[in-house]
Amino acid sequence: MWLFLTILLAVSHHALGTNPGLESVITQKALEYAKQVGASLAQEQLGGLAIPDITGSISIFPFGKVDYSLSGMHVVDFNLPEPEVGFAEEAGVKIGISGMSVAIHGTWRDRYHLIRDSGSFDLAVYGLTVSVLVGVGSDSTGHLIVSSANCDASVADLEVTLHGSTRWLYKPFTNKIKDLAHKQLNRKLCPMISEYIDGLEPLLQKINVSYQYDPYVVFEFPLIHPPAIGTSNMEFDCKGEFYSVEHRKEFPFTPELFQLHDQNHMVSVGLSQSSANSAGFAYHSAGVLWIRLTDSMIPKVSPIRLNTTSFESFVPELPKRYPDMLMLVDLFSSQQPLITFQPDNVTAQAFGSAKVYVILPNATLVPVFVLDICVSFSAKLFMSGLKLTGSMTLNNVSLNLASSELGPFQTKSMENVIRAGIHLVVLPKVNAKLKRGIPLPATPKVSLVNPVLKVNQGFVMLATDISYSP
Ligand SMILES: *[C@@H]1O[C@H](CO)[C@@H](O)[C@H](O)[C@H]1NC(C)=O
């Protein structure tokens, strides 16, 4: 189960509004799968499990005090019935095992006055029943926390067989050992379980609640409140906001409220439109959305070059003032790009300014005009196997003259050329890439099974099963 809990996590004081930007839901199906994985891990760990030595003294009537030690104890056989797991509403996850049996082998030693004796023993534990409620919550840093909220554990019966001499002590000693083991087990099982659960705490604290995507932006996804636990699922509401690493600023929007309803998959993850837009905001704030275009970057096949001769038809004045000189363009985002999620349609609008320069023979740059550019694309995205695929189309390009050193001129023909360039050069490349597909992230141990992607109004959702191979 930790596997699922750890996939997405953690917190809160600087959360955007109250709605999560990133939401994840795990279902009963996930618990069922986690149960199988957990049971097979337990099978491996229980086989040969060493048990700490026990030493002490017991008083056996009418002989008096006998010192004993039990050592070298290990599990030789066990029968682990299928556990039961389920969500406990508003509390956590309950785990129950009933009727487990365990066979333990070890060495006993006793000392009664000067008499020492030793041998081996077999201990069989029957009807081991455990029911634990693992409380699930979050801390002030948005990490998941777990606690042993409730525990009941008992052993129905025990059988002890001592191998060795101590004939005179055999019966009373065996009975004492049996009582002792029974009491110890009943008393210590729950503390042992709690200790185990508390031991998960440092592991949970180590789970990152932010991910540095590249040198410029970081994605933060602490839990904004404790997980919401229903009867059939558990929901993790995370912040889900991108920030510029160097120019950290709060994205001035509140995520739209959305609900994930998928119950057919183990896990579903939803990302809100605002969360996606915070990425554009972060890149824009970081000042990295710019590019310097030169003639050498224009595809060889293009009849239009970045030089004043070539620009004659768009700006007749240009070659008159600067005959046959190369040009360059600084293209940068003038405001953050906008992404819109509509059913089966992702639209991205980019807003840029293009500062156009002529390069004089002595390499001096002379600014000649500035264009405002707005481009809008739409994409359909879906999963094909384990890859994200789709197709993109151009909705709109608009070009407007913002300022000019050469007097006013029409931008319509330049706009047409850019539109043609996007159709002929950009879209075929992007669509070829989308058609090949972009693999979803996977780790050597955890892989996705039958993922489904759905773009909805205001959010995008990925629902998937998971396969874990230790
Ligand atoms: C967690 O974040 C730290 C710092 O950003 C990074 O060094 C580390 O590799 C991350 N761990 C994982 C598992 O991503």
Ligand SMILES: *[C@@H]1O[C@H](CO)[C@@H](O)[C@H](O)[C@H]1NC(C)=O
């Ligand atoms: C400018 O572009 C034209 C093609 O439009 C080309 O014939 C010419 O050689 C180019 N001039 C420079 C300086 O690159």
Ligand SMILES: *[C@@H]1O[C@H](CO)[C@@H](O)[C@H](O)[C@H]1NC(C)=O
């Ligand atoms: C997607 O949405 C955009 C913006 O609303 C719209 O212009 C475009 O036609 C839509 N595309 C499809 C395939 O529905």
Ligand SMILES: *[C@@H]1O[C@H](CO)[C@@H](O)[C@H](O)[C@H]1NC(C)=O
């Ligand atoms: C480059 O040439 C122009 C025009 O001939 C001149 O105004 C400018 O000062 C020159 N720049 C340098 C750095 O030589």
Ligand SMILES: *[C@@H]1O[C@H](CO)[C@@H](O)[C@H](O)[C@H]1NC(C)=O
């Ligand atoms: C398309 O461009 C026109 C101006 O050329 C603009 O009015 C309109 O809002 C744009 N539409 C989109 C979806 O960007």
